Amino acid sequence: MISVNSRRYVVQRIGFGVLILAALLVVLPILFVVGAIVVEGIGAINWEFLTAIPRDGMKAGGIFPAIVGTLLLTVGTALAAIPFGVGGAIYLSEYARDTWLTRAIRLAIVNLAGIPSVVYGLFGLGLFVLFLQFGTSILAGSLTLAIMTLPIIISTSEEALRAVPTEFRTVSASLGGTRWQGIRNVVLPQALPGIITGVILGLLRAGGETAPILFTVAAFYLPRLPQSPFDQTMALPYHLYVISTQVPGMPIQVQYGTALVLLALVLSLNVVATVIRSYFRRKRQW
Amino acid sequence: MLTEIANPKIRIEHVSYAYDGEMVLRDVTLDVPANAVTAFFGPAGGGKTTLLRLINRLNDLVDGTQMTGRISLDGQDVYALGVNIPQLRRRVGMVFALPLPLPGTIRENVLYGPRLAGERDRSRLEEIVVRSLRQAALWDEVRDRLDGPASALSGGQQQRLCIARSLALEPEVLLLDEPTSGLDPISTGKVEESLLELKQHYTIIIVPHSVQQAARVADHAAFILMGDLIEYQPGKKIFTTPRDKRTEDYVTGRFG
Amino acid sequence: MRKGSMSGWGEFVVETLVRVAGFSAIGFVLLIFLFLLREGVPAFFEVVPGNLFGTRWYPTFDLFGTLPLVLGSLLITITAIVIALPLGVATAVFVREVAPNWAREILKPMIEVLAGIPSVVLGFFGMTLVAPFVRQVFGAPTGLTAFTGALILAYMALPTLISVAEDALDAVPRSYRDAALAMGATQWQTIWRVVVPAARSGIVTAVLLGMGRAIGETMAVMMVTGNAARMPLTLDSLFRPIRTMTATIAAEMGEVAQGSTHYHALFGIGIILFVLTFVINLTAASALFQKRRRGGLR
Numbered sequence: 030m031i032s033v034n035s036r037r038y039v040v041q042r043i044g045f046g047v048l049i050l051a052a053l054l055v056v057l058p059i060l061f062v063v064g065a066i067v068v069e070g071i072g073a074i075n076w077e078f079l080t081a082i083p084r085d086g087m088k089a090g091g092i093f094p095a096i097v098g099t100l101l102l103t104v105g106t107a108l109a110a111i112p113f114g115v116g117g118a119i120y121l122s123e124y125a126r127d128t129w130l131t132r133a134i135r136l137a138i139v140n141l142a143g144i145p146s147v148v149y150g151l152f153g154l155g156l157f158v159l160f161l162q163f164g165t166s167i168l169a170g171s172l173t174l175a176i177m178t179l180p181i182i183i184s185t186s187e188e189a190l191r192a193v194p195t196e197f198r199t200v201s202a203s204l205g206g207t208r209w210q211g212i213r214n215v216v217l218p219q220a221l222p223g224i225i226t227g228v229i230l231g232l233l234r235a236g237g238e239t240a241p242i243l244f245t246v247a248a249f250y251l252p253r254l255p256q257s258p259f260d261q262t263m264a265l266p267y268h269l270y271v272i273s274t275q276v277p278g279m280p281i282q283v284q285y286g287t288a289l290v291l292l293a294l295v296l297s298l299n300v301v302a303t304v305i306r307s308y309f310r311r312k313r314q315w
Numbered sequence: 316m317l318t319e320i321a322n323p324k325i326r327i328e329h330v331s332y333a334y335d336g337e338m339v340l341r342d343v344t345l346d347v348p349a350n351a352v353t354a355f356f357g358p359a360g361g362g363k364t365t366l367l368r369l370i371n372r373l374n375d376l377v378d379g380t381q382m383t384g385r386i387s388l389d390g391q392d393v394y395a396l397g398v399n400i401p402q403l404r405r406r407v408g409m410v411f412a413l414p415l416p417l418p419g420t421i422r423e424n425v426l427y428g429p430r431l432a433g434e435r436d437r438s439r440l441e442e443i444v445v446r447s448l449r450q451a452a453l454w455d456e457v458r459d460r461l462d463g464p465a466s467a468l469s470g471g472q473q474q475r476l477c478i479a480r481s482l483a484l485e486p487e488v489l490l491l492d493e494p495t496s497g498l499d500p501i502s503t504g505k506v507e508e509s510l511l512e513l514k515q516h517y518t519i520i521i522v523p524h525s526v527q528q529a530a531r532v533a534d535h536a537a538f539i540l541m542g543d544l545i546e547y548q549p550g551k552k553i554f555t556t557p558r559d560k561r562t563e564d565y566v567t568g569r570f571g
Numbered sequence: 572m573r574k575g576s577m578s579g580w581g582e583f584v585v586e587t588l589v590r591v592a593g594f595s596a597i598g599f600v601l602l603i604f605l606f607l608l609r610e611g612v613p614a615f616f617e618v619v620p621g622n623l624f625g626t627r628w629y630p631t632f633d634l635f636g637t638l639p640l641v642l643g644s645l646l647i648t649i650t651a652i653v654i655a656l657p658l659g660v661a662t663a664v665f666v667r668e669v670a671p672n673w674a675r676e677i678l679k680p681m682i683e684v685l686a687g688i689p690s691v692v693l694g695f696f697g698m699t700l701v702a703p704f705v706r707q708v709f710g711a712p713t714g715l716t717a718f719t720g721a722l723i724l725a726y727m728a729l730p731t732l733i734s735v736a737e738d739a740l741d742a743v744p745r746s747y748r749d750a751a752l753a754m755g756a757t758q759w760q761t762i763w764r765v766v767v768p769a770a771r772s773g774i775v776t777a778v779l780l781g782m783g784r785a786i787g788e789t790m791a792v793m794m795v796t797g798n799a800a801r802m803p804l805t806l807d808s809l810f811r812p813i814r815t816m817t818a819t820i821a822a823e824m825g826e827v828a829q830g831s832t833h834y835h836a837l838f839g840i841g842i843i844l845f846v847l848t849f850v851i852n853l854t855a856a857s858a859l860f861q862k863r864r865r866g867g868l869r
Contacts, residue, residue: 041759048669051661052678055729059685062696116592124586125593126378136856137596143780143852144603144845145787146690147817151824151841155606159829176599183596196415200477203373204428205405205484209585214427215417237689240789240817244824266691266790273695274794281699288692299687303680 063296066288073286082252087272088279092287097254098167098262099294102246103236105171105258106178110235111228113175114182118224121183122190123198123212142180146240149177153245168258170246174235181234185227189220222309229302237295239266249275265291320549324349324488324518325370330384332365334377339365342384343544345537352510352519354533356526357565362542363522364412367490370520371407372400388488405432408481412493414473416465417480421457424465424476428484443483451479452509471502478509489513491521495528507532526566530554538562607845611838618832623839628800628814630823630833637816637840639802643717644815646803647792648785650721651728655781658725659732660767660774666733667740668762686730694794697723702795709810715797717813723791728781735780739773740766772858779855783848786817793818816840 081091117134125131153173163169193216201211217224239247247267255262269287272279323346332340340362347353355363368374370386372393386393393403405428416424425444426434434440444461448454453475457468465476474494481489491510495503510519510532523529529536530551537547538559546559557563615623618635625636666678701722702714709718743766751761767774797812800819820837827834 037757037760041757044759044763045669048661048665051658052665052670052674055658055662055685055726055733056678056681058726059681062688062693063684065700066692066696113592113595116589117596120589120593124589130594134593134596136853137600139856139859140600140849140852141596143783143787143848145789145817145848147789147820148603148607148787148841148844148848151610151820151838152603152606154824155610155838156602160606176603179596179599196411196413197417199373199376200411200415200417201427202376203371203404203409203411204431204480205401206427206431207401207582209582210431214431219418233687237687237691239689239691240821243821266689269695270691270790270794273698284695284699288695291689292692295687295689296684299683303683 063292066285066292069282070285070287070289073282074289078286079290083250084252087250087268087276088283092265092268092290094251094254095263095265095268095287096290096294098248099236099265099291101167101255101262102170102174102242102264103232105167106174106235107228107232109172109175110178110182110231114179114228114231115186115224117179117183118186118190119212119217122187123208123216138180138183141176142184144177146177146238147243149173149241150243150245152176153241158245164259165244165246165248165261166259167246167255167262170242170262170264171258173241173245174238177238177241178231178235181231182227185230186220186224189223189227190216192223193219222305226302226306229298229305233295233298233302237266237291239264239270242267265294320346320348322349323347324389325520326385326387326390327366327370328385328387330366330369330382330386332362332369332374332383333381334365335379339542340369341542343539344384345544345547347518347520348535349518350514350516351534352514352521352532354529354536355520355522355539356529356533356536357539357545358541360541361539363539364492366539367409367492367520367522370488370490371404371409373404373409375400401431405484406486407488407490408484408486409490410474410477410481410492410494412496414470414477414497416468416473416476419465420462421465421468421476422461424480425483427480432484447479447483448476450482450509450513451475452505452512453479469502471498471505474498474502475506475509478506482513486517488518488520491519493522493524496524503528526554526568538565540565604845607838607842611835611840611842614832614835614839617835623836626802628819630827630836633832635832635836637836637843639800640814640816640819640840641843642803643796643800643813644786644817646808646813647717647721647724647796647815648782650718650809651724651785652778652782654721654725655728655732656778659729659777659781660736662729663733663736663740664762664767667737668766669758682730682733685726690727690788690790691794693723693727694791697791697795705810711810713797713812715795715812716810717796717803718809720792720796720813720815721809723795724785724788727788727791728785731784732777732781735777736770736774739770739777742773743769776855776858779851779858783851783855786851787844787848789817789821793821798822816844820844 078091079096080093082093084090121131121134150173153169157163157169157172158165197215198211201215206214242264246261246264248261248263249271251261251263265287269284269291272287273284325347327343327345330340330343331338343366355366357363365374369382370393374380388406417427422444425447426440429440429443445454448457453472456472465473468476478494495506498506513519521532523532533551535549536553538545538553540561546553546557546562553562554566557566623635624638625634626638627634627636628639666675670678697719702719704714705711705716705719706714747765747769748761751765756764792815796815796818798814798818799812800814803813820840823833824837827837
């Protein structure tokens with residue numbers, strides 16, 4: 030009996046060992062990627078790198094236009110995606126009944142989330158750049174990214190809204206509040222941290238994407254800042270792609286430096302989103 | 316069985332109600348008199364709360380339901396076409412089983428309804444805060460921290476805040492759904508005491524959380540069992556000399 | 572009375588607006604499909620089927636055989652899943668069933684970090700560090716191979732796979748575990764014989780979603796697979812350069828003339844990708860929805 034038992038526990042120990050090994054195999058490479066980019070890239074980071082226009086075939090100078098371009102694209106994406114995303118989430122959570130149409134919306138959201146980013150690029154090229162004649166422009170790129178971001182914002186916002194207990198809506202109604210008054214005064218304020226987290230996560234994805242902006246906005250080399258929404262712009266992810274694959278003789282440190290800036294922007298916002306989420310999760314009373 | 320009285324505040328006529336095809340209430344008819352406490356009592360799950368929520372149309376928020384019959388307030392059908400539902404709910408206030416302060420301060424909680432109703436006048440609003448909290452017997456305990464978070468109050472205080480929040484709208488009817496179910500005896504006593512005050516000005520319907528409470532606070536009582544109105548008598552006679560065997564069994568504690 | 576009707580009007584406007592926002596999701600899916608068709612369908616008329624489904628993609632010589640691209644995508648997607656599935660499921664099991672709290676607190680944010688790393692950064696990392704490593708270890712002539720791409724893809728699919736698998740494990744009723752443990756099973760036996768099998772359908776969903784993510788991945792794949800449009804038919808194809816559908820679009824769309832056959836053919840590839848991911852996600856979603864409906868009892 031005892032020997033059988035101990036054999037079973039040996040098996041258990043081996044099993045757990047395999048699980049731990051798998052977890053390490055997942056986590057260590059992540060640490061390695063982030064670590065390598067920080068270590069190799071930190072040397073390239075200085076004031077000029079962050080604030081100057083690229084010079085010398087992008088081999089020297091800075092990446093300022095790419096940083097600004099990415100920020101502009103992200104803001105543009107936010108402006109277009111937030112109303113539709115949060116509005117859609119409010120509809121699904123607060124108004125929609127369980128009909129086949131509602132299910133069709135959910136299916137559409139799942140599929141929007143699954144469409145490859147490069148297909149979004151094709152779509153943006155077809156609709157915004159060519160058909161609507163926005164040209165390769167910040168406008169076209171932002172709208173393309175916004176549609177790509179929409180499913181993330183809708184699903185996370187809907188989840189945040191649904192997490193607010195029904196009773197709050199009932200109380201508001203019992204005090205003579207209309208449905209929308211209840212949403213605006215009670216439900217939305219409580220769901221806001223969750224919605225903000227979702228919006229940030231969506232925008233992060235948009236800001237880090239390359240494929241959707243390849244044919245809709247990105248400029249290979251544009252040593253000035255864009256002047257209007259109809260201008261092209263450089264963007265960090267595309268810039269990293271360009272200098273690491275398209276420009277021979279590019280100093281490796283500049284490549285790592287660019288990767289580091291992009292990674293730092295994305296991850297720091299990621300941390301902000303996580304902090305907002307966990308802070309409010311602890312604070313709320315339900 | 317007494318179901319009709321002269322000049323009732325609320326008249327419920329042949330109300331049946333189904334939820335997802337399942338009958339919750341069957342052909343309920345009764346009149347609720349003004350300025351008195353009427354209790355709907357009976358075993359859990361019998362449809363008392365549903366009946367309460369039909370009066371201020373709170374069940375409109377629930378999908379998949381079906382109602383027949385007629386409910387009128389001061390002779391006006393509350394389910395008639397073109398009834399302003401928010402307006403109806405301002406006239407018929409409600410307090411729920413679990414105290415649920417809205418996020419925000421005590422003052423914001425009390426003023427939630429009046430503000431939505433369009434009241435902007437500062438001194439009027441201030442007056443409402445004082446009056447409602449006094450009526451709910453909470454004023455003395457919170458007068459110094461009106462701008463503190465409502466969630467910091469004790470359970471009993473929160474429930475009285477919820478009563479004050481309903482009273483802020485100066486409703487004509489107050490529906491109380493087991494308002495003391497989560498409270499300690501002392502808080503329960505305070506709430507029950509304030510009911511005696513309140514019935515001078517309001518028509519009160521309460522779903523009590525026990526037969527004892529029903530006997531303590533009710534001027535009139537209706538016994539509801541599994542969706543049927545079994546017995547409705549004025550005064551406290553239903554507790555001492557019930558006419559129906561089932562009422563007697565329940566009141567004497569033989570089931571439920 | 573006036574006020575009442577005003578607020579009724581406002582309610583109507585708000586409800587209409589959010590309804591439009593909700594239905595826009597359907598509109599966008601249709602719009603995307605419509606524009607892919609509009610620009611891509613001409614390819615099916617301009618190129619004869621034998622060419623279009625042939626084995627050679629040399630647009631300069633009017634050869635538009637999509638087969639090597641489709642196979643290239645499939646090869647690295649499947650390889651990626653073969654790598655990611657055991658890693659992902661084991662990690663999910665570890666996080667859900669075994670890990671002490673402190674380990675979970677470290678693992679979860681790390682996986683979120685992985686999900687947040689832009690594809691182009693992973694591609695860059697793959698080019699500069701993983702590719703040389705692959706070349707040395709496997710003695711391949713170049714490090715830019717299908718395997719390198721699959722390895723990067725596997726890690727990109729992991730966050731999705733892990734989180735869906737975790738949900739699946741989470742959905743296994745507590746009572747299953749209690750029953751197994753009460754019958755004297757060790758914790759490992761409970762996990763291996765009861766919990767994981769019970770979560771099987773959820774894990775299949777996780778695999779599907781991971782595949783959907785992998786097949787559509789563009790930048791990282793383009794940067795590390797070498798982009799040679801050849802048929803991956805031999806066993807060593809895994810350690811040779813390869814080209815995917817996504818990389819083809821991304822690499823060539825910038826250089827084609829609008830309205831040319833090549834342009835239409837690239838949109839045609841877009842249609843293939845759209846349909847593939849649509850089917851994969853539809854399958855995964857229907858599994859998820861079914862579960863929600865079953866679990867969503869009142």
